[in-house]
Structures are given as C-alpha cells and as structure tokens.
Amino acid sequence: MADERLPGFRRLPPKHRALYMAVAAVVIVGGILFAYYANYGLDRATSSDRARSDKNAEKTVDREQPAFVSTITPRDYEQDMPEAVVILLDRPLTATEQAALTALSGGNKSKVWAFMKPLGGRIVEYTSYLQIALEDGHEMPRGKAQSFNLNLNSDRGAGLTINAMTAVKDACSAPAAQTLIDIPPAGSNPRPGLLWDMTGGTADQPEGPYVLDEGESQGKQYFRHNAIDLGNGQSNMAFRVQPQVSDQTCKWHINASYTDTTGPHTQRIPTGTATITTEAVPQNPAQYFGWVISQGWGCIGQMSQQGCKATKTLERTHSERPA
Template identity: 30%
Template sequence: MPGASEAPPSHRRRKLAWGLTTLVALAALAWVFTYGLDYFATEQTIRQEKKESDALDREGPAFTTSAREDKSDEGVAYLSNQTLSTKEVEEIFKMNLQEYTTDDKGFPRPAFHDLKRIMASHNGNVLPTTGLLLENVYVKTWLIDFFSDRTAGLAITDIAFKDLKCSPAAAKAVVLVRLQAGGEYSGIHFNLPAQTSPISIDVDESRGKPYFSHKKINLGNGAEPGGLRTEVSSGTEDCSFLFEAEYRDTKGTHHQEIRNGKESFHVPGFPANPEQIFVVTPEGVTDCGKRPWRKISVCPPLPFSPPPLPFNLAPK
C-alpha cells in the first residue's frame, strides 16, 4: 500500500520461525503416523503368523508312539490253545532242569529248550509274572515310547484302555514254572477288565498307587521322548483292546489312541479249567490234571481264578 512501511525484521523472523516449526511438526506427525501404521501392521502380521504357526504346530497327532513287546523277563506260564500229545508230555517230564542259559544281563536262568520248542510248535503264549510280586498273576508287557516334535509343550496325565473285547481264555494246556520269585521293575500295571486306570509298579513308596496321581509324561517343547513299561493281566479271559492317553496343553484336555503298530493289543488269559496243567519245580514236573489234585501242594486251586487285588490296588 502506498506509504505503508515494511514489516519489522523481528516480525518477519517470527513468521519464518512459526512456518518452520509448523513444517517440522507436520513432518514429525507424518513420520509418527507412518511409523505407527508400520508398527501396528507389523504387529498384526507377527500375531497372524504366530497364530498360523501355532495352528500348524497343532495339526495332526500331538504325539506318536512305538510299542514293542517286552520279552526280557523269563516266562513262568506257558499256554497252548491245543492239548499236548502223549509224546510231548513225556518230553516235558524228561526235561533237563539243570540246563541253563544266560539272560541279557548275564545271569543264568533255566533253558527249557524242549518246553519252548513244544509250545512254539503250538503257537503258544509265554507269560511272565507281574512286577507287583503277586502270586498267580500273569502278564503281557509292552514297552511304549512317546515322541512329539511339537513346539508347544504337553503332558500325558492318564492312560486308560478302550474298545475292550474279552472272552473266556481259549488255552487248553498250561505249564507253570515255579523255580524262583519274579523280579522287580518299574512301570504300570493294568488288570483287565475292571481296572480303568493304571497303578504304579515302581519299586518305591508309590507302588500300588494310581500312577498318574503323582507322575506325568512331558512331551513337546524340546522335551526328551518318554517311555513307559506297561504290563497287562486279564485273569481268566483273552482280551483285545486299545490304549487311550489323556493329555493336556494350553488349549485344554484331549485324548489320543495308542495302537500296537496298526493293530490292537492282545493279552491271553489263564483258563479257569485247563484240560492239561503241569507244574515245573526244582524237584521235577507234576501233572496237576490228575485227581485228587488238592493233595498236591504245588498245584494251583481249580477252577483257577486270579487273586483279589490288595486294597490299595483295587479299582475305584
């Protein structure tokens, strides 16, 4: 405007300073906004990737198992679904009871080559006694290994049996070996068909108590594979079944089947009234099928029945 004087230098400097401050503030806001978008987008991406990774980690079975029959214990009950011939019975009576072999630990044990050969020719079963040191309780034992490559941890907190099918024991001929007491070892015991949860046979204060009341098997998250020695008795019945493990993780409680390879587990029972029954002792072989058998102390009472479980082993 004509005659107007120019703005003082100090006013121009203030305007310039405010302008620069505004530009800096706008630039900072733009950077924060952009950084915030990137941060939240990255957070969402990481969370989504973790969610997808966790979901992928939990796909399929939580663990795998490998089961194999444990034959390390010397058999004390030889069962055959066929009766033995007169010649085979004579061979059993002529067995050399002083012939020994060695077990996997180098200890001597009776060889019973003839008895084993005869029973094998009849597709017979050989059963050791229980680790509970109970008389007349015969078991079949499996070593079950547990593996998990999950990143997330999990714990097996119980094992039960399922799809149980039992029928009277089919064995017709029985040979019992009574030369020495059974051994002690660790693991769990199932008594079919009544017992639904395993008891401990560990050689400590937990023996006879529910195994998973004080123990669990941790898997995943880099944990070492677990293993369990599992013995099963079935009294006077032949039984087939599957195991089912209960396991827990951060998502809750779940269940998973355990198979014997691709098959069921099978355990033979002791027949209530075998057609033939022989007992081997250090003194020789006794035919317990001859009457009156009650006068022969080494012979088991017939009809055979498994002994009652001690109080702390009885199923609830």
C-alpha cells in the first residue's frame, strides 16, 4: 500500500524512510496552508464585489414586489350606521315585502337595513349636511356617497412616497335602481374622511380628494399638504373615502403617483382592470318610501298604501327637498 502511494518507499533504508515521511508531511501541510491562504486572499479581494452584488440582488428582488398593496373594503354598516341613508334595490318590493318594511320604524335604520340587505339592498349615504369651505373656492357638492375604506401597505425594504392620487372615471350612466328607501338627515355633520367630488358624467373631471376631518385641514386638498410614506418599516395607511355623485352612477379607479429610489411611477387602484362603483340615487324610481319624522312612512309610486301614513306630507315636501 505504501509503495502505491509513495513509490520505492519500502526499499529505502529506515533513515531515508523517516526523511521521506517528513518531507511528504511538509509538502502536504504546505499545500493545505497555501490553499487556505489563497482562498482567504481571494475571499478578501472579492468581498466588496460580492457584497455589492448581493446588495444589488436584494434591491432587484425588492423592486420585483408591488410598490404597495391597496385593499378596498365597504363600510361595515352593522357596526357604523350613518345618521341618514338611502337604501336602493334593483327591483320593486312585493306587497308582502312592503308590508314588512312599513311595519318597521324608519328611526331604527339598523333594523331597516337588516331587512333590506338580504334582498340585495345597497346603502347610499347623505353627505352634504353642512357647507364646508373647500380649497380653491370649490363648492361642496350636493349629492350622496357610497363610502369605503382604503388601506395601503408596502412590504418593500426601500421606502416610497405617494404624493398624489387622481380619480379617473371609466364610465358613467343613469342609475338603475327601482326602489328607493329614504331616511333623511336631522342635522348631522359630514363624516370624516377624504371626499372626491365625482358629480356629473364621464366628461366631468373629478375634484379632490379633500379632507373632511374636523380641524385646520378640513376642506383642503389632501395631497397639496400631505404625502404618504410606505415601505422601509412604515406603518400602513387607512382612509375612509367618500366619492360623491349626483345624477350619474360612475365606475372609476384611482391613479396613485409615487416616487422611490428609481424615480417617479404610477400604480392603479384597484389593480388590473377592476373598478370602483359609486351609485347615484334615481330621481323617479318605481317605488319611493320616505320616512317622515313623527308621522311614519310615505309611499309614492307603484305600490299600495299599506302602512303608509305620511304619503300626503311626503308628496308636499318631496319636490322641495334637494336631491
């Protein structure tokens, strides 16, 4: 075995064998040390390049993630019912459903909503209770809104700043609801949040968003005075958005402008081709149920007068009340 690895080793005198072994050991140890220090030197020489390459790779992977994730959720009306609402339905109520509705008190909006929601009802909120001075002299629109919650979050390691949001109308059309249940305001303030004036049709440019929260910022253009910082460990941002329409139901989206280390960009909310629908209230629905305080329900349109004690009062005041 020794002759195979060390040729002629067994034929050497003992002294020469010892010398042979010592030389072999020195060569082996020297080779190991040379390999170690060569590898150490190469590692030191290339460490900066490797660190730079790893950092660039991390940045590339980081930028492959969406700049931010937007989540749109409707308001939870079971937990947070507005002071005044309109409930819309795409079909007329049957006689049995009308009787069940008019047996309820319109002062208890939660019970009315609990009855209408399973039938396919949608809530539209009154918003123009007080005239707020909006920036640039823009007048508070007279209309109604379907509020939603907008949550923005980013998992990126690098920070980014959203410095503008623009509402874009994709399509607008006349409202299609056939039944309208109206529980009007009794003197409430606008809900806090961000207001977009979406009144008019597709050709009418949306205005906003304006701040509705009480305080010095109320009525100001939000992004003229604020920005949203995301990523780099920043907390998520949550807003209540009130897109306000008048006589047109509109499908729309938001273009959010942001900047990061690579420059300016735009991201669509919601992503892809999805849109946000904000529904307008029809002026002449097939069925109109209006709650008159201290009197009860008034009923106008294609239905019986069962349970409708305030129809005459409603007929006198309905045309005078702003839409």
